[in-house]
Amino acid sequence: MENKAMLVLDSQSALGEGPHWDHKKKILYWVDIIGAKLHIHDPEKNDNHTIQFDQFISAVVPEQPGQLILAMQHGLYRYNIALNRLTKICNPEEDKVSNRFNDGKCDSKGSFWAGTMDLDGKKDCGSLYRFDTDGRITKVLSPVSISNGIAWSPDKKFMYFIDTPTNKVSTYNYEETTGNISYHGTGAEIPVEMGSPDGMTIDAEGMIWVAHWGGAMVSRWDPYSSKLLDTIQIAAKNVTSCTFGGENLDELFITTARDGLNEDDLAAYPQSGGLFKVKTSVKGLPANHYGSQ
Template identity: 55%
Template sequence: MSFKVEVAYDAKATLGEGPHWDEANQRLFWVDILEKQLHIYQPHDNQMTTRVFDQYIGACVLTESGNLLLAMKNGIYHYSLLTEEKTKLADPEHTLPNNRFNDGKCDPAGRFWAGTMSLNEEKEQGSLYRLDSTGNIKKMLSPVTISNGLAWSPDQTYMYYIDTPTREVKVFRFDSTTGDITSTNQVIKIPPEMGYPDGMTIDEEGMLWIAHWGGSRITRWNPQTAKQLDEIPIPAKNVTSCTFGGKHLDELYITTARVGMNEIELEEYPLSGSLFKCKLPVKGIAPYLFHS
C-alpha cells in the first residue's frame, strides 16, 4: 500500500518524541527531550506553542482532569496546563543521577507506565515503572537499556514493550485489573537493516505501528504472528514515535529527530526533526488517560 506522508510542522526538533493525542481538544502534545520542551500542536490552524522546562522531558500523558503527567529527568510530575504549576509525584531513581525517564504511556485502567535509561545509554541501567492513582510506583521490568515503546491490545489482554537495543518487541500477558504482566515467548524481531525499534502505537485491529530509529520508516506488524504487514517510508533518518490522531483517529502523527546527524545526513534528510502526518485506512485507539 502507498502512503502520503506530509509535514505537519517543520519543528527541527533535536529529539522529537512522545506524541500524545488530546481527543477532547483535537490537538497533539509532543516533546523535544533534549531541548526540555513540551510542544502543543493544533492541526485546525497549524499553530504550535511551546513550553520550556528546567530538565529533560521524556513523555507526557493527559490526566482525566485535563492536566498532564510529565516523565522527566528527575521523576514523574503532575503539570497544570492552566497555572503551569509542576508537582513531583514520584522519583524512583533519585539515587541514579545519570538516568532520565524516556517513553511512557497509560494503560487501559489509567496507570502510567514509564521507563528510564542512562544519559549516555549505558547497558542495562534502566527500568520500567508503573505509577497508579494513589501515587504508588512499582518497578515492573529491570534491567533495561533504553526503555521505549509501549502499547496494549484492544482486548486489554496483552502489553507490548520495546527496549530499543534488543531490536525486539516483547509480548506480555496483561491483567488490566491488577496491572500485572507475565512474560510470553512471543517476540517481534526487527532486522538490523531496518534500524532500531523506538516508539510505537496500536490500531483498532490490534496491529502495531513501530517507529524505526536509523531506519527512516514506520512499519505495521501483527504481534501474534510476528509478521510485518506494511511500511511507511519517512523522509527523516531517525523516526522516534507515532500516535493516532484526528477527528476519526485515522491520522498517524510521527515524530523524528536531528540529534547525532552530520552535515551530509542533514542534507540528505533536511526534514529531520519535523512532525509528520499520514492518513491511514485504519483507525487507532484513543490514548488512555491517567486515572487520578
C-alpha cells in the same frame, strides 16, 4: 494506504518524541526531549504552542482538565498548564543521577507506565515503572537498557514493550485488574538493516506500528504472527514515535529527531526533527488518560 508521510511542522527538534493525541480536546501533545520542550499542537488551527522547561521531558499524558502528568529527567511531575506550575510527584531513581525517564503511556485503568534509561544509553541501567492512580509506583521490569515503545492489545490481554537494543517488540501477558505482566514471547523482530525500534502504537485491529531510529520509516506488524505488514517512508532518518489522531483516529502522527545525525545525514534528510502525518486505511484506539477513564 499512503506509503509516504507529509511534513506537518518543520520544528527542527533535537529529539522529537512522545506524541499523545487527546481525543477529547482534539490536540496533539508531543515533546522535544533534549530541547526540554512540551508542544501542544492543534491541527484545526494549525497552531503549535511550546512550553520550555529546565530539564529533559520525555512523555506526556493528560490527567484532569488543564493538568498533565510528565515523565522528565528527574522523575514524574504534575503540570498545571494555566498556572504554568510544575509539581514533582516522585523519582524512584533518585540515587541514579545519570538516568532519565524515557517513553511512557497509560493503560486502560489509567495507570501511567514509564521507563528509564542511562543518559548515554549504557546497557541494563534502566527499569520500567507503573504509576498507579492511588499514587503508588511499582518497578515492573528490570534491568532495561533503553525503555521505549509500549502498547496494549485491544482485548487488553497483552502488553507490548520495546527495549531498543534488543531490536525486538516483546509480548507480555497482561492482567488488567492488577497490572501484572509475565513474558509471553516476541511480537516482532526488527532486522538490523531497518534500523532500531523506538516508539510504538497500536491500531484497532491489534496490529502494532513501530518507529525506526536510523531506518527512516514506520512499520506495521502483526504481533501474533510476527509478520511485517506494511512500511511508511519518512523524510527523516531517525524516526522516534507515532500515534493515531485526527477526527476519526485514522491519521498517524510521527515524531523525528536531528540528534545523532552528521552533516551528510542532515543534507539527505533536511526535515529531520519535524512532525509528520500520514492518512491510514485503519483506525487507532483512543489514548488513555491518567486517572479515571
